[in-house]
Amino acid sequence: MSNAISRREFNKRAAAVAAAFGLSNFDIPELFPTVHAASEPVKWAMIGTGTRALDLLRPLSTNTGGQCVALCDIYPPNLERAAKTIGGSPTHYDDYRKVLERKDVEAVMIVTPLDRHAFMTLDALSAGKHVFCEKTMVFKEQEIAALREAVAAHPKQVFQVGLQRRYSEIYHMGMQMIRRGALGRVTHCYAHWNRNSDWRRPVADAKLERLINWRMYKEYSGGLMAELGSHQMDIAGWAFQADPRSVIGTGGIDYWKDGREVYDNVSVIFEYPEGQKAVFTSMLNNQHYEFGEHLCGDGGTMELTLAGPSGTGTFWVEPKAKATAAAGKAKEQWWAGATVSASATQKGMPIFPDEIGEDMPFMDRERAFGRRWLAQRGWYEVTEPKNPVGTQFEHFFMCIREGKHPLSDINVGASDAEAVVYANQAMDENRRVFWPKYRDQKG
Amino acid sequence: MNADKRRFGIVLSAFICVYLRLLSFGLAAQEIRYEASHVSMGSEYQIVVYGPNRAVLAEACEQAFAEIDRLDDLLSNYKPQSELSRVNATAAKGPVKVTPEFFDFLRVSDEFRRQTFGAFDITLGRGRLSLDTRNSTVEFTTPEVKLDPGGIGKGLAVDHAIDILKAAGIKRALVSAGMSTINAIGTPPGEDQGWKITIRSPKSKDIAAATVYLKDNSLSTSATYEKGRHIIDPRTKKPPENGVEAVSSMAITGTESDAITKCFFVLGRQGASAFLRAHPSDRALVCDPECSWVK
Numbered sequence: 001m002s003n004a005i006s007r008r009e010f011n012k013r014a015a016a017v018a019a020a021f022g023l024s025n026f027d028i029p030e031l032f033p034t035v036h037a038a039s040e041p042v043k044w045a046m047i048g049t050g051t052r053a054l055d056l057l058r059p060l061s062t063n064t065g066g067q068c069v070a071l072c073d074i075y076p077p078n079l080e081r082a083a084k085t086i087g088g089s090p091t092h093y094d095d096y097r098k099v100l101e102r103k104d105v106e107a108v109m110i111v112t113p114l115d116r117h118a119f120m121t122l123d124a125l126s127a128g129k130h131v132f133c134e135k136t137m138v139f140k141e142q143e144i145a146a147l148r149e150a151v152a153a154h155p156k157q158v159f160q161v162g163l164q165r166r167y168s169e170i171y172h173m174g175m176q177m178i179r180r181g182a183l184g185r186v187t188h189c190y191a192h193w194n195r196n197s198d199w200r201r202p203v204a205d206a207k208l209e210r211l212i213n214w215r216m217y218k219e220y221s222g223g224l225m226a227e228l229g230s231h232q233m234d235i236a237g238w239a240f241q242a243d244p245r246s247v248i249g250t251g252g253i254d255y256w257k258d259g260r261e262v263y264d265n266v267s268v269i270f271e272y273p274e275g276q277k278a279v280f281t282s283m284l285n286n287q288h289y290e291f292g293e294h295l296c297g298d299g300g301t302m303e304l305t306l307a308g309p310s311g312t313g314t315f316w317v318e319p320k321a322k323a324t325a326a327a328g329k330a331k332e333q334w335w336a337g338a339t340v341s342a343s344a345t346q347k348g349m350p351i352f353p354d355e356i357g358e359d360m361p362f363m364d365r366e367r368a369f370g371r372r373w374l375a376q377r378g379w380y381e382v383t384e385p386k387n388p389v390g391t392q393f394e395h396f397f398m399c400i401r402e403g404k405h406p407l408s409d410i411n412v413g414a415s416d417a418e419a420v421v422y423a424n425q426a427m428d429e430n431r432r433v434f435w436p437k438y439r440d441q442k443g
Numbered sequence: 444m445n446a447d448k449r450r451f452g453i454v455l456s457a458f459i460c461v462y463l464r465l466l467s468f469g470l471a472a473q474e475i476r477y478e479a480s481h482v483s484m485g486s487e488y489q490i491v492v493y494g495p496n497r498a499v500l501a502e503a504c505e506q507a508f509a510e511i512d513r514l515d516d517l518l519s520n521y522k523p524q525s526e527l528s529r530v531n532a533t534a535a536k537g538p539v540k541v542t543p544e545f546f547d548f549l550r551v552s553d554e555f556r557r558q559t560f561g562a563f564d565i566t567l568g569r570g571r572l573s574l575d576t577r578n579s580t581v582e583f584t585t586p587e588v589k590l591d592p593g594g595i596g597k598g599l600a601v602d603h604a605i606d607i608l609k610a611a612g613i614k615r616a617l618v619s620a621g622m623s624t625i626n627a628i629g630t631p632p633g634e635d636q637g638w639k640i641t642i643r644s645p646k647s648k649d650i651a652a653a654t655v656y657l658k659d660n661s662l663s664t665s666a667t668y669e670k671g672r673h674i675i676d677p678r679t680k681k682p683p684e685n686g687v688e689a690v691s692s693m694a695i696t697g698t699e700s701d702a703i704t705k706c707f708f709v710l711g712r713q714g715a716s717a718f719l720r721a722h723p724s725d726r727a728l729v730c731d732p733e734c735s736w737v738k
Contacts (some may be wrong), residue, residue: 050565138686164527218689296665319479319480319481319482320478320479320480321477321478321479321480321501322477322478322479323474323475323476323477323478323497323500323501324476325473325474325475325476326474326475326493326632330638331631331633331634332617332631332634332638332639333639333641334619334622334625334638334639334640334641335622335640335641335642335643335648336622336623336625336640336641336642336643336664336691337622337623337642337643337648337664337666337668338622338623338664338665338666338667338668399674
């Protein structure tokens with residue numbers, strides 16, 4: 001766990017960014033609390049070892065905070081690939097209940113098709129396990145309350161949802177900049193996630209179609225909204241610090257007419273209590289604009305993405321026109337000096353996750369300043385220092401060992417799941433769907 | 444009865460007069476401060492205007508920014524379709540007919556070159572401009588010559604913006620081209636001296652080298668602290684070796700303050716002093732590296 005970033009260090013980084021944007025009083029919650037290296041590794045099992053599981057197992061294979069003791073899947077080829085990816089000698093299972101019976105398994109990671117998340121999580125919590133559940137947290141509206149109850153009934157067990165942007169340093173920087181007013185009043189979030197593929201997995205035997213390509217079928221899947229949009233609706237809620245009020249949308253099976261039941265393109269608009277809007281679009285026939293979020297306010301625009309090797313963040317200042325009554329205002333105070341090129345403003349300023357601390361060694365400081373200089377000229381790309389997919393597990397193991405509360409907890413997961421469920425409902429039923437507390441006061 | 448009516452009428456009229464008078468005072472006091480910014484020519488332009496009507500202020504700022512964009516389309520050396528780029532591409536091959544406005548820009552620039560004995564020049568490279576007033580044509584005497592609007596473009600843009608604000612009836616305004624050229628109309632409310640401007644020290648952006656007040660005049664600054672030694676002496680084609688780190692000059696127009704600032708950067712303190720003796724309304728703060736005024 002030597003890679004874990006201490007709170008002090010992260011705060012310093014945040015302060016450096018704050019200073020760069022002229023922001024003050026920059027306080028920030030604990031993102032990466034120090035993990036004690038001496039901690040015993042958490043013994044964990046993964047339930048569901050399909051393609052998404054491989055993305056998780058790769059960083060887990062080098063994570064010394066945990067030890068994989070079991071893998072579980074009903075499809076043997078998945079188990080074999082997963083075992084190769086994680087290494088070691090985990091026991092193989094085809095029934096998750098057998099995994100839950102094992103006393104030495106402290107934590108389980110539920111990476112199954114969406115329709116299984118809720119009951120497996122409930123069983124795992126009942127069996128005394130800590131649970132990491134892939135997003136979307138649940139499939140059906142009524143499962144949200146059941147899971148809330150179960151998590152509340154097991155307060156000593158960690159329950160974390162796989163929304164990895166919550167573990168991104170650049171996203172945290174971005175959110176803190178928003179809190180301190182860098183975007184002014186944040187009114188819109190434009191999110192997109194596009195691919196150029198049929199979103200199918202190859203199937204050796206037609207009998208396995210629904211098992212392998214479960215994402216295509218409404219019996220198991222929430223489609224693009226659940227598998228892709230859920231990440232981004234989490235960002236909208238994080239930025240607005242609110243749940244939506246209502247959602248409208250349209251989707252269709254318009255390009256890949258191959259027997260699938262879920263939409264191959266979706267366009268939805270969420271309305272938030274203060275009139276903010278979050279727009280999510282997704283298509284499977286063009287990936288030019290791959291994925292990311294634009295957060296827009298009257299003071300600026302921020303683009304955040306985990307696309308590319310590891311993600312980037314960019315900030316643009318919004319030209320401002322403001323009128324105030326002149327009487328009683330402070331006197332005009334202007335500064336003159338040589339021009340600072342505005343090209344950086346036009347291109348956007350990179351959001352730097354690295355620090356420039358006063359106590360840094362001279363050469364490290366010079367390098368950090370050098371990177372800023374290069375980045376502002378567009379010659380150096382500022383990227384996420386660590387892959388959040390891996391960082392979320394560092395955090396998961398730390399929470400288990402130190403009794404801490406996860407960043408992507410039941411509340412974050414529930415808000416996100418509601419957005420997915422209601423957006424799908426709005427598209428399927430071709431109507432505006434209101435969040436429960438607004439259903440009596442529509443309009 | 445009639446007398447009573449008359450008396451009542453007089454009292455009522457007096458009340459109405461006083462009321463209207465008070466109302467007009469109230470309206471006059473309702474001066475609005477409107478601030479807007481816009482990116483053009485690689486700089487952020489800021490405008491602050493005062494006046495009673497928000498819509499008039501906003502419209503004037505919009506028009507001023509549109510004019511700055513129009514000048515950028517005319518004078519940009521990085522937009523291939525600009526008139527300046529067209530001249531750069533063709534004027535070494537023979538006379539190029541240009542618009543009256545562009546010809547005027549070249550003529551004014553060439554006049555500055557003449558007045559500064561070549562210390563200010565909008566051309567780069569060895570050779571010079573050949574201007575034909577009668578035919579509105581320009582020709583480069585060698586293929587090396589290129590027009591570089593950097594020394595004067597922002598000053599000109601600020602002046603045009605100021606003219607538009609004045610035409611809109613605005614009596615109090617400040618236009619800044621990324622802090623490097625600032626031109627002001629009148630004074631801000633309650634500040635008879637003018638618009639207070641702090642000139643930063645070459646040592647730090649937080650240290651003041653001097654404070655000036657602008658009132659119907661302009662201030663321009665050039666320095667090494669942002670872009671390094673980017674100003675070239677047109678006579679030697681090399682950065683000047685006079686120890687100057689920053690120059691801020693005041694003149695009536697932005698075009699002039701911009702041009703003489705570049706010129707003083709090249710000429711240094713002594714050259715600036717000689718020039719200013721012939722132009723007593725201008726003055727300059729030279730930092731070489733200590734900052735002091737030259738008159």
